[in-house]
Amino acid sequence: MSQLEIRDLRVTVAGNEILKGLNLTIEQGKVHALMGPNGSGKSTLAYTLMGHPNYEVTGGEVWFKGQNILELEPDQRSHLGIFLAFQYPVAIPGVSVANFLRTALNAHRKAKDPEDKGMPIPEFRTLMKEKMDLLKMDHSFAGRYLNDGFSGGEKKRAEILQMAALNPEFAVLDETDSGLDIDALRNVAEGVQALRGPNFGALVITHYQRLLNYINPDVVHVMFDGRIVETGGPELALKLEAQGYDWVREAHGEAVISE
Amino acid sequence: MANKKKTSPRVKKATVKKKVAAKATKPVTKKKVAAKPVAKKKAAPKAKPKAVVKKKVAAKVAKKTAVKKTAAKKTVAKKTTVKKVATKATVKKTATKVASKKSVASKKSVAKTQPKKVAAAKSAAPVAQQPRVVTRAAEPEVIGAGKTPRVITRGGAAAVQTKSGFPFTAEQIPNGVKEAAFLHSYRQSAWSHFESLPLPSTNDEAWRRTDIRQLKRSSMQIVDNLPSAQRGALPAIPAQLLKPLVGEGHGGQIVFGPGETTVTLSQDIANQGVVFTDFATAAAKHPDLLKKVLGNVVKPEEGKFAAMAGALAGRGALLYVPRGVQVEEPLHSLLWGPGAGLAYFSHILVWVEDGASVTYVHEAASPTISEQSMHAGIVELHVGSGANLRFVELQSWGEHMWNFTHERARVQKDGNLDWIFGALGSHLTKNFSEINLEGEGSLGRMSGFYFTDGDQHLDHDTQQNHMAAHTTSDLLFKGALEEKSRSVWQGMIYVAPGAQRTDGYQANRNLVLSKEARADSIPGLEILADDVRCTHGATVGKIDPDEYFYLLSRGIPPVEARRLIVKGFFDPIMERIPFEGVRQRFQQAIVQKMK
Numbered sequence: 103m104s105q106l107e108i109r110d111l112r113v114t115v116a117g118n119e120i121l122k123g124l125n126l127t128i129e130q131g132k133v134h135a136l137m138g139p140n141g142s143g144k145s146t147l148a149y150t151l152m153g154h155p156n157y158e159v160t161g162g163e164v165w166f167k168g169q170n171i172l173e174l175e176p177d178q179r180s181h182l183g184i185f186l187a188f189q190y191p192v193a194i195p196g197v198s199v200a201n202f203l204r205t206a207l208n209a210h211r212k213a214k215d216p217e218d219k220g221m222p223i224p225e226f227r228t229l230m231k232e233k234m235d236l237l238k239m240d241h242s243f244a245g246r247y248l249n250d251g252f253s254g255g256e257k258k259r260a261e262i263l264q265m266a267a268l269n270p271e272f273a274v275l276d277e278t279d280s281g282l283d284i285d286a287l288r289n290v291a292e293g294v295q296a297l298r299g300p301n302f303g304a305l306v307i308t309h310y311q312r313l314l315n316y317i318n319p320d321v322v323h324v325m326f327d328g329r330i331v332e333t334g335g336p337e338l339a340l341k342l343e344a345q346g347y348d349w350v351r352e353a354h355g356e357a358v359i360s361e
Numbered sequence: 362m363a364n365k366k367k368t369s370p371r372v373k374k375a376t377v378k379k380k381v382a383a384k385a386t387k388p389v390t391k392k393k394v395a396a397k398p399v400a401k402k403k404a405a406p407k408a409k410p411k412a413v414v415k416k417k418v419a420a421k422v423a424k425k426t427a428v429k430k431t432a433a434k435k436t437v438a439k440k441t442t443v444k445k446v447a448t449k450a451t452v453k454k455t456a457t458k459v460a461s462k463k464s465v466a467s468k469k470s471v472a473k474t475q476p477k478k479v480a481a482a483k484s485a486a487p488v489a490q491q492p493r494v495v496t497r498a499a500e501p502e503v504i505g506a507g508k509t510p511r512v513i514t515r516g517g518a519a520a521v522q523t524k525s526g527f528p529f530t531a532e533q534i535p536n537g538v539k540e541a542a543f544l545h546s547y548r549q550s551a552w553s554h555f556e557s558l559p560l561p562s563t564n565d566e567a568w569r570r571t572d573i574r575q576l577k578r579s580s581m582q583i584v585d586n587l588p589s590a591q592r593g594a595l596p597a598i599p600a601q602l603l604k605p606l607v608g609e610g611h612g613g614q615i616v617f618g619p620g621e622t623t624v625t626l627s628q629d630i631a632n633q634g635v636v637f638t639d640f641a642t643a644a645a646k647h648p649d650l651l652k653k654v655l656g657n658v659v660k661p662e663e664g665k666f667a668a669m670a671g672a673l674a675g676r677g678a679l680l681y682v683p684r685g686v687q688v689e690e691p692l693h694s695l696l697w698g699p700g701a702g703l704a705y706f707s708h709i710l711v712w713v714e715d716g717a718s719v720t721y722v723h724e725a726a727s728p729t730i731s732e733q734s735m736h737a738g739i740v741e742l743h744v745g746s747g748a749n750l751r752f753v754e755l756q757s758w759g760e761h762m763w764n765f766t767h768e769r770a771r772v773q774k775d776g777n778l779d780w781i782f783g784a785l786g787s788h789l790t791k792n793f794s795e796i797n798l799e800g801e802g803s804l805g806r807m808s809g810f811y812f813t814d815g816d817q818h819l820d821h822d823t824q825q826n827h828m829a830a831h832t833t834s835d836l837l838f839k840g841a842l843e844e845k846s847r848s849v850w851q852g853m854i855y856v857a858p859g860a861q862r863t864d865g866y867q868a869n870r871n872l873v874l875s876k877e878a879r880a881d882s883i884p885g886l887e888i889l890a891d892d893v894r895c896t897h898g899a900t901v902g903k904i905d906p907d908e909y910f911y912l913l914s915r916g917i918p919p920v921e922a923r924r925l926i927v928k929g930f931f932d933p934i935m936e937r938i939p940f941e942g943v944r945q946r947f948q949q950a951i952v953q954k955m956k
Contacts, residue, residue, distance in 0.1 A: 152914045153904070178915030196929025205925055206915040214918065247929070264915060317859040 103269045104167050104183065105129045106151075106303060108110060110165050111162035111324035113143075113150050119160070120146040122328035127189055128272070128321075131300040132166060136307045138325035144307045145189060147325075148276040151305075152186040180206075183271035185263040187278050189307075193249040200230060203267050210268065217357065222227040233266040237293045241323045254281035262293040269297070273304045279313035291316030311343035317332055457498035467830040525560035525665065527577035529704070533583050535675045542643035543652045551661035552670030557667045562790075570849045570881055571791050577733050578764050581704040583677045584619055594826035595619045596699040596728050605693065606722050607753065612690030613637045617707070618697050620738035626692075629808030630686050633686045635719075640677030642706065650681055654712045656865065658741035658769045666765035666792070670737040682717040684745070689719040691770045698758065701732035709740045711750065715773070718749035722943075726786070729759035733788070741766035744776040747802060751779040753943060758786035760815055766792045774829075781938055783840075785950045786817055794850040795824040798832035798863075808937040809838035810947060812927075813846030813878070814954045819851040827856040827863040827893075836867040839934045842878035843954055851883040854897065860888045865895040872902050874923070874955075924955050 106128045118142045128134050138144055150157045151164060153176035163170045171179050194202060207229075221229075229242055237259050249257050250336035257279050265273055275294065279287055294304070294317050297345040308315060314322075314336065322339045324332035326347075331354045332338060342350075378389045534548045561568040566768035584592065598618060598743040605611050611628035615637065630637070634646055643651045662670030679693050698705040713719055724737065738756065744750045748769075758764055764787040772778050784790060796805035811819050825834035840848050883897035904926050912922035926950060935944050 150912075175919075176910060176913035177918050177922075180914060186914055188911070188914075192907045193907075193912065194926065194929055196932030197925055202912075202915075203924070205921065206917055209918060209921060256583075304626055315637065335910075344497045346510050361777055 103305065104301070106272050107165040109163045109165070111164065113146055114147060114158045114160050115156060115304055120328055121150065123162070123358045124329055126323065126330055127304060127342070130303055130304050132320040133298065133304045133306060133317060134321040134323060135319035136305055136323050137309065137342055142325045142330045143324055145276055145283050148186055148274045148307060151184065151274055157308060158265065177209070181210055185265050185268060185270035185273040187265055187273060187275045189276040189280065191249045191257040191261055193247070194249050195247055196256040197248050199248050202248045202266060203230065206264070206268060228269060233263055235264055236266060236296055238289050239263065246349055255283065258282055258290055259286065262290050266297060271301055273302070275304060275306045277307055277309065279308050279310060287313065290317060311339050314339050315328060324350055325351050373829065377653055380491070386430045401706040419738055420661070427780060436863055447726065449770065451880045458912055459925065471498050490893040498668040501816045505667065507824065515911070516736065527581060528579055529583060529673060532585060533671055539646050541576060541651065544640070544644050545657065547656055548672045551668050554662040554670050555668035556666065558668055560665055562954045568791065573763070573789065573874070576735065580702050581735055582702055583673065584700065584703045584705055589620065592619045598695065598697045602695055602724065602726055604942070605691070606946065607691040607720060607940040610690060611693045612688060613692045615678050615694040617637060617695065619699060627690065630688055630690065633688070634683040635686060635688055636679060637692055640679065640680055643679040651679060654679065654681065654710045654741070654743070658743060658771050659739050659760040659767050661768055663767055666737040667739055667746070667767040667871065670706045670708060670739045674706040674739065676706065677708040678710065680711045680719070680721055682719045684714040685716040687717065688719040689793045693722045696725040698736055698762070700725040701730055701734060704732045705736040705739040707736065709738070711741070711752065712743045713745055713748040713750045715745035716747045721756070722753040722757040722788065724757060726757035727759040727762060729907055732763050733763060735762055735763040738766045740766065742770035742778070744772040746774040746776060748773070749777045753940065754783065755943065755946070756784040756786055758788065760788055760817060761787060762787045762792040769797065772803040772805050775802040776800060778805045780805070781805045782807070783943060783947060784809070784811040789818045789821065791820045791822070795954055796834060797828055798834060799828045801829045802831045803829065804833045807836040808934055810931055810934045811840040812954055813848055814843035816845060817846040821854040823850070825854045825865055825867065827854070827860040827865060830859065830861045830863065832860060833864045834866065837937065838869045840880065841872040841874055841929055841930065842880055843874045845875070845877040847879045849881045851885070853885040853887060854895050856890045856893050856895065860890045861892040863890065863893045865893065866897070868898040871901045872927060873901060874927070881895065920955065924951055927955065
């Protein structure tokens, strides 16, 4: 069962507790949006789910496909079907998009079958072209060094391209909409929508309603001070868009002071 | 990459020249002395009247500074030029402040600080050794390759003093071809320099970071003096090493095995007048040519190991391309040096006449064993006017080998040299590589890659000399270091007075993959012309944890993620090497070294 279940997650970064007992369950095939003011811990949650070493888990569990993924290395989490679209994708100089993707795809194949010899090159080329077309990307993109000198929009598209190629069962999109113009936003959102289905769940972290106009989330959460404080349907995002976060602070600010 | 320290100032015109004294007749001496904060204290000699204080940046050790006493011939000629430069040398000036604190204390007399034993040997040499060389040269016995095998007995106490502990004797100078008297006299002369030159020590600036005291000099035996049965029992050449690294096939190949040398050259190329053969054949068939080329670019007296190689090189290759001839297929030579306690000596001569062009790949290789062996070599390259030489050198010695090479290229007017170094092997390497851009409009490019592991120590000492106007040099050396290995790169761009409109570039980038590995990177500029563009940069970095995490997050396992980052790091240098075979070999080495 590939639902993602976060139980009482506590995470510390450089000695500061950022996640303070977070609970969240995302059922298989559902897309949840996660909103919240700056500093509430959204990106910390994203990195923690992927296993970034700077985020120290001090308590809690995250269950996915029968495993507590907090016990797994980042590459093992990826093999299990988890994907993180980075808010700030990292440049890998000297490694082309195609080379990188092929290495990643082959690593996934090998994780499933240690005897696997890797994806045949023609098959890989076809896959690349198909996914690049989906995201309306020029094919020359494949030959460029990954994220090296990419514009903000190109980086985000490259993230979605990787997601489309790796075909995860659960993806975290960390502010994938930030820094995108309207056209790029639509392309990226369409790319995500194309993956939607009964075997694809996602946590979409965003500040803005506009992304959610394209990706209609099943559930919307509001995060504040390291916890999920509000949960609702798409109307919750509209409320935030209209009213901002003041009402959230008023309702839940006491918790901050009391700690 | 995360660069711990980075220095890449763009220096347009930069030389700080201190007051020039009138004494133009001062002896011509050129010496680099770098001050290291932790260096032993040296007695501060009196300030020299003339000193060009030159910036040297060590990426690893902070505040590495250098003082250069420049030869009179270089500085006196264009005083006005130099002064003009000084006013614009803002970058240099800041460097000078740092330098001046340490530099005075570090100025030192090399001769004074030599270990006493070596100094004694040096002073004794002219008296004690000169006659000996002559008498031995007169001995009729010839030690041909494989002809008169015999076991060499170790040198006694006297030999230790005069030859710095190496057991070689003048009788071992190869002398296979009687008619080539010039060759023999060249070797005899080299031998006398070998005997008189001191063994380099860490007191010599060029050797300051490379300590060769652990070389078991007295147990080295020249491979040609092994009994033939023993030589025959040495590991054979792996077929893989004979495969073409460049293009579809070889136009010619020279293979130096432990026992014999084989030479092949396609008839088409031979018909073009190209000579590509070993020294013995060259001495017999093309003595005038060999005489013209031999010792023309590198002098045996330039160093102990140059002299050793000059005197003793039984493995010599001559490539001569006549005027205007375009050699289409690449040429290849392999120096195979297996075995323990053996000394190999090689001498590569390349002479490309005006308007000619050729690609030549030379590889030195051996399997790794636990005992030491050594190699000393000379490489001399001449690129004529409008000629093109692409020279690829692969150093794949076993990790037991102590490797010393002196290499220089001379490029004439509008000539073009593309020089590629790949260094993966040896226990210790000290390599001197130099480009002399002698003709206007000449271009020299040096591309180096190295990858060390274990306790390897590779020291590349490069020099780009702009001797004429409108010359261009472009050097990029990139290295990765695993385990406890160490690399040293020290480079110098020199622009001679009057060499205007030159463009010099040098960069050294290192990726340190282990806490115990260390890379020293020391660029240097010495510019005595006022209308030049010189740029340099040196970085020592490690794998960026964010890059690493990014790759892991995509399912790439840790070992592979590191390899991918290393491959990416080397990609810019691989792009300069349009040879699939060379690139593949290097990719394989990355996989092997990063287990």
